[in-house]
Amino acid sequence: MALLVVEDLHKRYGKEEVLKGVSFTLERGETKVIIGPSGTGKSTLLRCINRLTEPDRGRIWLNGEEVTSRRTNIYRIRAQIGFVFQDFNLFTHLTALDNVRLGLIRVKRMDKRAATERAKRELERVGLADKANAYPAQLSGGQQQRVSIARALAMDPKLILFDEPTSALDPELIGEVLQVMIELAEGGMTMLVVTHEMGFARSVADEIIFMEKGVIVEQGPPEVLFTNPRVPRTAEFLRKITEFYGESG
């Protein structure tokens, strides 16, 4: 069984059906990129996977365990799924080190010394060993996002979800974050990434999922989607987005 299985996911906000039956799988070590126009339900989909948002219908399995089951301890599941947000969401009152340590101490119940060591190692991995004692407000956007990736990594996640991790960054800071993500993908991390960075999608993704209006329109390897998509709408969207965002990364 795949590491992540999403089956017929539905979610409605009031009258608007945001997810209309989304299904896909993610194998261990795979990176899939989700693309699609604004308001299509990409963020909603990611938040449903660790039930930050409760889906209305459909089922999700992580590593063979049903996430959507009432009997599942959702906190234990969430601890295994990293989440990287568009606007970083670092804890304002904590230093970079404490941001990374908090989950280790409170969720994993590590003792302080072990947690500190682990947190330092993760900060080093994202190239921020020297910023351990800086508060979020003292870091650039790119640095904040790297801390938030370190925070996710420290939990030893089976899977990391990225929701437009570079969209809030100044163009010159995008590269440093993408670089960390590329290294993660090459290191065998399982990742599901919502992004407009077509360069990243092209070179790193095993598969691209094109979503529109709450459904998956088409999915496949980047070389197929970019050169020979099945659905005309896919080609149209890819052309537009590549023109707009370029191919940086």
Place this chain on the structure above:
Amino acid sequence: MELIFKWEWLPELGRGLVLTVELTAACISMGAVLGLFLAIARLYARGPIYWLASAYVQFFRGTPLLVQLFMIHFGLAGWGIRLSPLFSGIIAMGLNTAAYQAEYFRGAIQAVKRGQTLAALSLGMTRWQTIRHVILPQALRLVLPSWSNELVYMLKYTSIVYLIGLPDLMGMGRTIASDNFRFFEVYAVVALIYLALVLIITFALRSVEARIRVPGLGTAR
């Protein structure tokens, strides 16, 4: 007319001062604990708990403190519940300041960026852990300036307890003055003592604020 000051007033005023400080400390801490729970209830609870907490805040903010004090001290006595003046004073002021503090806490909690709750939950933290380790440490820093104002305000407002017979700073001043008819001088000394206390508290809380300040939170923003 000459001004007269007697050192012998001070020991009695000192005893009144101690009571004022105790009363303030008791009601402000009772109000802080209760206010925090009220704020959390108004923010996170639904149904009856939310409505009760909201009705509470509306009632205590919408009616005069003196009326509340009299209801508790004299009103309850009519139902056979006789509270000592000290106890009535603490309860009335504690309940009252709780409503105000609840609103300050609520505002501060709402000022903590919402995405951080999602981030904490996504790490596997429970709702309570998120409140305890992410929201409150920030909210308490943010609330400190308005909380300081409330403390100063309550310190001054405890002076109404002389109306139910408590010998606080104000009550003692009144007793002394009605013996010697030196109303102006005695109340001036009382006022100066209140002022000194307010200045000390303000200064102390400012230095606490400075000590726990974090870049990017509150005034340092």
